[in-house]
Structures are given as C-alpha cells and as structure tokens.
Amino acid sequence: MRIEIPEGSLFGLANLPYGVFSAPGTPPRAGVRLGDSVVDLARALDDEVFAQPSLNPFMAQGYERWAQVRRQVTDLVSGEVPGEAVHAIDAVTLHLPVEVADYVDFYASEHHAANLGRLFRPDAPQPLTPNWKHLPIGYHGRAGTVVVSGTDIVRPCGQRKAPDEPAPTFGACRRLDIEAELGFIVGAGSRLGAGVSTSDFRHHVFGAVLVNDWSARDIQAWEYVPLGPFLGKSFATSISPWVVPLAALEAARVPTPVQDPAPLPYLRESEPWGLDIDLAVSWNGQEVTRPPYREMYWSPAQMLAHMTVNGATSRTGDLYASGTISGPAKDQRGAFIELTWGGQDPVEVNGEPRSFLLDGDEVVITATAPAADRTRLGFGEVRGRVRPSAHEGE
Template sequence: MPPFDVPEGDPFGPHNLPYGVFSPSGSTERRVGVRIGDHVLDAGAAATALGSPYAALLARPTLNPLLAAGHTTWAGVRAALTEWVTEPAHRSLLEPLCHPLSSVTLHLPFEVADYVDFYASENHARNVGQIFRPDAEDSLTPNWKHLPIGYHGRSGTVVVSGTDVVRPSGQRKGPGDPAPVFGPSIRLDIEAEVGFVVGTPSAQGSPVPLGAYREHVFGLCLLNDWSARDLQAWEYVPLGPFLGKSFATSVSAWITPLAALEHARVTPPERTHPLLPYLDDSAPGIEPGGYDLRVSIAVNGQVVSEPPFSTMYWTAAQQLAHMTVNGASLRTGDLYGSGTVSGPEAGQRGSLLELTWNGREPLELPDGKRAFLEDGDVVTLTAWAPGEDGHRVGLGEVSGRVVSG
C-alpha cells in the first residue's frame, strides 16, 4: 500500500503525525521523521524538496532544535506536514522519501536535559499506602492532596523503546535480615507512565504558571519507569528514590504533539482539598488539564492491565507549575513523568507491585506465575486517545526486555 493511503481507522493517520528520529536501512545517519501509518516520512528531506522555510529546522539528527523553536513554529510545522501528507499533488515527490517502519532504526528522539518523575495517581498512591502502611488511618501521606510529589531522576539513563534493560544490582535488606546484602534485584518492577517533553525553556527565577503550560510543553510519550523495589525499599529513607530508579527509564520512539490531542482533553477528578493559587486549575481562564489516554500493559505479549490516564489527580500543567514555582528553570529537552497510572479497578493497576499486591498474589501468565519480573521478560506499553470524528490517536509503544546483569 502506498505510504499516504492510510487505512480508515489507523491510529497513525494524518490526524496524528508524531515525531521521531530514525536511520534509513543501511545508513547510520539520523533524520527527523514523522510517522504516517506504517511508514516514516523523512521530514527534513520533504521540507527541502518542497522549498519549505522549515527545512533547516527539520534536517537535523535530533528533535531538540524543533523543540526549542517554540509554540508558533510547532503550529506552523504541523500545518505544513499535514498539508504535505494530504495533498495529492505532493505524492510523486514525497513517496520516495517514505520508509517502511519495519526497515528503519529508531533512536531516542531528543537529547534529554533533566528528568523528573511524579506520583500523581491517587489510586496508585492509595494502593502503595495500603500495601506498606496497612494500619495507617489514611493511606495517603499528609501532603499528597496539597502538592504533586516528585523526585529528580537520571537523564543519562533514559533509553528508547526496544533497548534491553539490565537487571540492576545494589543493596537490599529484607525485614528479617540481620544486615544488608549486595546483589541483583529480585523484585524488579515497571511503572506505566506518560512522559511530557519540554520545548521552550524558561529563565531561572521565573516560575511557569498553569496557563503557560502549552507554551512550554511540546508533546508527550509513553514512559516506563523501571523500579527495583527491594533496592528502593532499603535506600529511600530519608531522601527518596535513588539507585532503585536510576538504572533505566524507557520512552517511546515517537513524541505525540499536544496539538494532536485536543479532542482527548478532559477535566481531571474533583479536588477534595483547597489548592494554593499557583496550583488552582479551577480558576477562570485555565483550560482542562487532563487527558483521556487509554494505556495497556503487556508482559510477554499478555495484557495484564489497562490503566486510564483520565483518573490522574494531578495534571501535567500542575506538575510543571510546581516544579518551577521555586524558580527552577526549564531547559529544552526536559522530560517529566506523570507517575504510575492506575485506575480504581484491580485490572487497571500500573505496576506489578499493585497487580500482585507486593508479590502476595502473583499474576498467572501463559509461561508461568509472576510476582516480579524475570530475566527474559518483555514489557510493552501501548496507548491511544480519542481524536476528531471518531479517530483514534495512537501513542508509540514503549517496550523493553529484562536481561541479567
């Protein structure tokens, strides 16, 4: 089938057009590409062929120059791409610049500046609280409804989908152990998340308000925040996650622009506690900050959970406002994760920690039971969102295989 004859209902049709970076078959050169159906359009070559003013911006080996160009340019590039792939007059010129998705190598689409991860699902936070603090009067910590809790991760270990994840080693100490031991993690887990990619930077000392979210955030992707629960449990007091999280974070090879998700925007869950003004998204002029994303988690090809992103208590706009309210600056390529996406039902939990209730209720998979991940296991996250006229907007999958250290 010709590249632009995308079947009706394809989640990667002209209504979507996510961005990535690829190398054509037989080449190591990295090019900015746009996904259309099961093909990749060489965006830089297309812009050059058509004499576009965006040619220099798109003929690059990474998305960072486009990210830094700002909201007006993002809108202009998207409008141009949409016209290129839908106008029949361009077909003879552009079809040779399309590559079958199966023939290309996909790369990390942008250079990651800083990486921050949040804890924004009330369902996830309550599940974790019930698992580890079963006798507590409230399974949420006292600050949870007042601010988006987060931690700073390690940008250098963010990897693209398809990259093997080496089982990490570190210290662990069980409740009955007399002393810690060193060795490979035996409670390796995943966290199904959505990552938000910052384009336009901000000045240090200048907080980014809720209403400026769309001026700074370019798009989103699926994200798997791999977690070594045994390392994390021993190290996290008093400063939070460290080695249990920093060994790998997998992201999709495709960044979906926010403009493709206009019809997926929803109002977040009702707030149960008054918010300070900088986080108050009920104020006049603040647009709904939630997204209706339907996430699916598969282990070795078996779907084990389908978490709904629409249930997330804290929005991406609130997270951006909170992480800059102290004057911290944004940089082009900053990545921040939503935190584990979990719904209210048992089949909507976003981590094995929750799905197996800390290993006490193992999953039944075709190849055996799983409390936590074993070497050779492959975890794949996929998602889609509702689009215009009943179209689905597909998010690029993120997949990783666990290998021994």
C-alpha cells in the same frame, strides 16, 4: 507519491507524531509518522533543522513554529509527498527522539499512591501522606539513563535488606518492577527565577510519550528513607520513540478528578488538562492490566507549574513523567507491586503465577486516545526485555 493510510490506523492525519529515525546509509534525522510510513522532514520541507539527530533544535523554536510546521506537514501529507522522503516503517531504525536535558518523575495517581500507602504503611490512619493532596510529589531522576523503546534492561544491583534479614547484602535486584506512565517533553524552556503557570502549559510542552519507569523495589525499599528514590530508579527509564504533539491531544482533554481540598492558587487551572488516554500493559505477550490516564489526580500543567514555582528552570528536552498510572479496579493498576499486592497475590502469565520480573521477561506498554477526526490515535509502544545482571553471583 500519495501515502496510503491503512483502515483503522492509529497514525492518521489527526496524529502525526514526531520521531528520530535512520534509514540504511543515512544518519539519524527527524520524521513524522503517517500510517505505516515515515516522512523525512528535512527532505520534504527542505529545512535543515530536521536533519539533526534529535528534535531539540526544532522544539527550541517555540510554540508558533510548532503550529506552523504542523499545518505544513498536514497539508503536505494530505497530497503528494516526494518519493525520496518516504520510508516504510519496517525499513527504518527508530532512535531516542530527544536529547533529554533533565528528568523528573511524579506520583500523580491517587489510586497508586493510596495502594502503596496501604502496602507500606498498613497501620497508618490514612494511606496518603499529609501533603499528597496539596502538591504533586516528585523526584529528580537520571536523564542519562533514559533509553528508547526496544533497549534491553540489565537487571540492576545494589544493597537489599529484606525485613527478615539481619543486615543488608549486595546483589542483583530480586523484585524488579515496571511503572506504566505518560511522559511530557518540554519544548520551550523557562528562565531561572521565572515559573511556568498552568495557563502557559501549552506554550512550553511540545508533546507526550509513553514511559516505563523500571523500578528495583527491594533496592528502593532499603534506600528511600529519608531522601527518596536513588539507585532503585536511576538504572533505566524507557520511552516510546514517537512524540505525540500536544496539539494532537485536544480531543482527549478532560477535567481531572475533583481536587479536594482546592489547590493553592498557583496550581489552579483555568482550562482542563486531564487526558482521556487508555494504556495497556503486556507481560510476555499477555495483557495483564489497562491503566486509565483520565484517573490521574494531578494534571501535567499542574506538574510543570509545581516543578518551576520555586524558580527552577525548565529546558528544551526536559522530560517529566506522571508516575504510575492506576485506576480504581485491580486490572487497572500500572505497576506489578500493586497488581500482585506486593507479591502476595500473583497474576497468571501464560499459565504461571508471577509477581515480579524474571530474566528474559518482556514488557510492552501501548496507549490510544480520542482524535480530532473521531478516530483514535496511538503512541506506538514502549518495549523492554530484562537481561541478567553482570553481578548475578554476588
């Protein structure tokens, strides 16, 4: 059968993102999305590597294999596809696309870092910390709590201490927030003791996903000195089910903003890996902000180079995220703590002033980018709804 691509679809031939799906009566397996259809790659290509419940076995085959399969899939879906390999998108269940090996979250937006500096350190001479423009700051997260879009998020609990409270208390998070981010998935790992250079980025990173790094701001504020995020971040990180291949993002590549001072040699790039990607964040169905990824100071190639320069390994399935994506304008801020300036300047959501998330709230993040055929490609969505804490009364 020939797969029809609806006019204006964000999932045309220039995209072809990978995911893991199941149809009624079949186990999870790898597929590619085209239009409103999912192509079962194990059946279409007669290759058992795609009959696995994650993309990891395929990604581990490396860069040349990724390129070969992309050519095969493009040729296949441009013509006749076996009917038994094609499923309607609304007839399948989408799963976590990769088995996440390690998870690192960066802090790569100068606008976001400067805004939080002004909020948290209003008396400091500069909003950025002294090291910020010399290296991509990040922290190691919890791979086991990375979940696929559509998974409900239970309000986390922990210790909290507001400035006017004499001592900490235990209970449900009072200042639950989101962070709109882009995540990068390592396909081909690196050896212990051998870093990945910026020029080798494309040979190691398979593709990109949307990320919502849910954040318990009150728990985070009490715990983060001196070692940084812990329980305020580790309870859930949502990702989109579709992995957009790095090869599909060639037309979206742009230079990063001017980096001054010049980075140290291991962080310098011979080719630009900034990305012109537009995100949109909706809160209970209302769009509230549009963060632009092209404003990110540090590129994903620089993040990977820094993450491995000390000799740390990277592994198939590693996920590293950009940190909150924010632009210079108020309606480009990718976290609600920024958008509402710490709750002091609420935004109107469906006629109500809102600052942080309430139980029942739903957040949806989407994104598009220029495609090679001069259309636009999409990342799908990362969606999550907040559920009450099991310890609400404590």
